[in-house]
Amino acid sequence: MLDNAFLIPFYPLLAFVVIIFFTRWNEKLSSYISIGMILTGFVHSLFVLMQMLARGGEPLEKMVTFISHPAFHLELGMYIDPLTSVMLMVVTIVSSCVQIYSLGYMHGDPRFSRYFSYLSLFTFSMLGLVIANNFFMIFIFWELVGLTSYLLIGFWFEKKSASDAGKKAFITTRIGDLGFIIGILILAFYAGTLNYQQVFEKVATGALSPAVLTAAGIFIFCGAVGKSAQFPLHVWLPDAMEGPTPVSALIHAATMVAAGVYLVARAMSLFVGSAEASMVVAVIGLITSLMAASIALTQNDIKRVLAYSTVSQLGYMIMALGLYGVDSAHGHHSPGFVAGTFHLMTHAFFKALLFLGAGSVIHAVHTNDIQEMGGLSKKMKRTSITFFIACLSIAGIFPLSGFWSKDEIIATTQGHPVFMFFALLIAFMTAFYMFRLSFLTFTGKPRNEEKYHHAHESPDSMTWPLMILAFLTVVSGWVGLPWLSHGFSSFVYHEAAHHAEPSYVLMIVSTIVALSGIGVAYLFYYKKRFSADAIAERFKPLYTLLYHKYYFDEIYDAIIIRPLLKLTDALWWFDANVVDGLVNFSGWLTVKWSDLKQWFDEHIVDGAVNGAGYVCMAGSWLFKYIQSGSVQFYTLTVIAAAIGIVIYRVTPEGFYYYLAGLIVMLVSRILARIVKTGRVKAEANIEG
Amino acid sequence: METSVSQLIFYLLSFIIIISAIYVVTLRNIFHSALFLILTLFSVAGIYILLNAEFLAAVQVLIYVGAISVLIIFAIMLTSQLASKKINQSNEQVMIGVFVCAGFLLASLGSLANTVWRIVDKPMPENNTMTLGKLLMNDYVLPFEVVSLVLLAALIGAVVLARKESA
């Protein structure tokens, strides 16, 4: 099973092809094929994981080489190591849950089959990305993921905001991809190969200079910035909520945005070689996390809150990985790698759960605005319970999974006081806004009676995935318990297995922070002891700034979009007037040229032809008089010529005199005739 | 070699020939031309006698003078416009004709003078007529017969051409 792990991406690809070409018209069949294929992928991934565990984490690499030149090496292949197998599990589980959930959520949509085909295509891209063994291949799948996310975000493209969001997502990630490809090119140029293992070997042997490593690292990180919605390319993620909620769950909670984190984890050897690049990574992660968490405090759209929460959590992971790189570069031991990847796994589960739960709520009340919700826990038991479990997890409450992974991350920030302070602050904010969200949505009095009246629990196809994910949220953290000697940290690691000492101090501190966050939210929104609106009024400028997402979109619009559009206008003007003017001018020129040629043809060519005719006629008019009809004249001609020949043979000199004499006679006769008759006409005397 | 008498007769005869010939081609009155033609032909017969061709001289007189010239005079009489004596009998090609003929003369006389003739000074056969007769009947009998056919053809042709239209 492990040997043909490369088949895993092909299951959903097969589903995509079959749905697109054959079963598009049969909605039920399409969805079953899609779900069937992804479940097959899940089973295969499970086997892969088990075999990988049996091998003790020994990586397997298989490849097909395309170009093998000393200066350049290109191949397609798979590289399965513990990180890969974990990612395979995460992707297939979340994808299966989302697809089952979509059966209920997308019921009745006119493009049902196409939706499932896109989901399959996306899953194929993500799985391919995860098992790639070289930067070139990962880039191919990177782009594919971007494409499919565009297709899925803009799925309801009749709505302008949805199609705009799709475009925004694609373009913004593309900007990051530009940096990514520069990084790949730097690696290709300096290392001569793009294969992970070969590049890392070169890094280990010091064949690449630190400057190259830093540059490559930063540029490759650009790709992660784009895909994982880090500052400053985070602007697409909130808008991407225009897509269907299962899409948001799959792409923007669990998988696609995790691709950036996965890339940084994969390329960690590069970052380990360059402390500067790693610091850049960590700082960007921190800024992103802080910024997103602060924005999430004020948002009223349920999906927006979750979106910013995702951005913030991703920043958390990136920060952990960056700090690992910094510490390793200086030779210290750091739990960052384990923390980042562990949190990636747990976050995938509880964020997906949060999104699907939110989707369930939206499906029930047909609105995203939490100001219109309230008291839904009475009506939607399963949804509210699973949602609460997820909120507890993300806040980091013992013994749920989020607690363990968050603890690891906070443990990573030891030794970096600034980072630790902000990490704790972010944890506080996370707890606060998540519970704000859940209290406002599920508890209290319903703010919109109409909607509340129509609300009902979602069908089983939607609630079963919720329950599966809730179960995973609870148990998945237990593989990373610090007391385990063969846990997550012995399985997924970088260079050296990390055996963490459980730091009880840390656990208590983080629990206090989380509980205080929940408590504050409780006071504000459950007990209504304090009024959130009053606080908002007191800090009006800050509140406005946060509510408007730090005006990022407006800034980008003014600095980048508007000038580009102006440039577009200018270029359009150029094309319409100058280029088309040139084309029209050349057309006009051609017409004039053809006029000239027509004139030429008419007058000169035809003139020449007619002229030839005239010349013939003139010639005949000149020469016709030779045929005078008079036999004596003919006889004269013959005899004169014969005598001329004879004279020539006798005396060549005399011949010329003879000839001269003949010509003189002829001319004088013609002249005499002219004088006689006044016209040049050799007419015999007809009247005679 | 000729004696001076033969020379004298030759010059006299040639003088007559040339003058008569010139008159033949230039006179306006066609009848006078014909008469001068007769004179010319007679003189040519004399030249033949000088050249020891007596039979030929006789034939010349008989046929040319006796038959052909008479025929020509007949034709003139039948087709004459004697009233129009003043019409110029020479057309407009005169000058060129003179020039060309002069050229011809110069060419031929020049070539005559420059040629090396192989003159054989043997006597001619005595009986001119008998020899001619023998030759005609032995060596040249075919042309003899053919020429009689030619005469026949000419005779018939002339009759056919000149008869009146049977209207």
Add this chain to the structure above:
Amino acid sequence: MLQYLALAAILFAIGVFGVLTRRNAVGILMSLELMFNAANINLVTFNRYIGPENLTGQIFATFVIVIAAAEAVVGLAIVLLLYRNWRGIDVDNINLMKW
């Protein structure tokens, strides 16, 4: 010998001149007769001075005379026809083949 040949040449030239110049058809025929006679003189001269043993030249001259006679007959017949059709024998008028 040369004088005979010269005489013949002159006679011939005069005959050519007559053929080219005479307007009357019969006149042309008469000039033609002059040319025949010039040729005859030449033949007889050659016979007398260059090949006297056989009389080839005289035979030739005889035949020339006979042929000349035949030709004169036919020619004059044609002239008569001309006279009948054109009311005159001015050869300048016989130019139907003119351009």
